[in-house]
Amino acid sequence: MGLVASYLYEFSFLATWNAVAGASGYRFDLSVDPVFGSFVAGYQNLDVGAVTSWAVSGLAASTTYYWRVRAYNGAGASASSAPATTITKADAAGDWSTQVVTNGGAAPAAATVSAIRVFYHDLLDANIYSKMLSVNGLVPDSLIAAMTPFVRTFGGAVWTPVNLTVANLSVNGFAGNGANGRVDTGVIAATCFPDNTSGGISVYVSNQPDASGWDIASYGAANSCYGLMARISGTTSWQAFDQTTGILSPVFDMGATSGKGFYSGNRRATNNSAIYEASSLMAFKTLGSNATVSNGALCGFQAALFCTNVSGSYANFRSMRLSFVAYHLGLTSAEAQALYNSVVTLRGALGGGLS
16 A cells, blocks of 8 residues: 655654545554554554545654554455554654753753754754764753754764853853863764765854954864864855865855855865855855865864864864854755754744844
8 A cells, every 4th residue: 555654753753655446534553563462542443534644643752663554435444554664763852851961951941952853853854864963053051051962973972161151152152252262072073974075064153253253173284184174264265174185175255254154064075065155144055166186084183163173282262153063974055955944943943043
């Protein structure tokens, strides 16, 4: 009967099946037992009527379910279809809330957890969740909550502020001090990226009070390794990646761009890099791309916020405010735009404004 599960989340999914000729309705079974020796409450021989899809809800996260369908009409019911197997997603938002407490913080507000859950669903729907490596929305609940990434495949379970305090946190994100403040993320290119053909960083800068620009970077001195660089120098350029050849790839003229808003630097091959930008005042666009071939070893120095880490030495401290940071595999234009849309929804739900 062509059973398919879609819109698969931690507590629900949409079950669909092909229509059967002559059927006036369908009955639905759901179980955690592959031989249907027991049933999930409310889902034993459930008459769903004359439809070919059903929203299945009230499920447990990270759980394997088996489901089947039977057609019926006035003459009786058909045999059950071959069962389908569906595994619900992990409860990423709930796990994040638990991690905040494990890290020593108070339980985040229910509204914050809900906002993160919607963000998680948005990433799943856009099919980009698997590309996210370390993602932080710098939520306003507490300093520990703000420093706890809610997607973490690599990097620290809690990011570490150095010379920065809760006073740097607001509903609009977390700010540097322009003097000596940084946040250590534990994200290291050599550890988290599979090779030098796929990597990226996306940020939302909610303000840029430092006229000299902003930096989020880690790379080797004298361009000794392939690293991560997100930088606006003055208000004229974004430099996304640093290579052994000494080429900053790509470097693009941003003209009068203020440096506020969403920026996503991505590398999808040794000869395929691109920068995307957007804000509330600027439609999403490709700022530029670069096909220059460049290779090199991945950088072994951790990425820090509000400064550069050059071979383990921190410099170029900035005072801009960040409302979102994501380290990820290389994104296409469509994927970067989906991420931007998700960030706008997230920050709005958290109560913060965006540039």
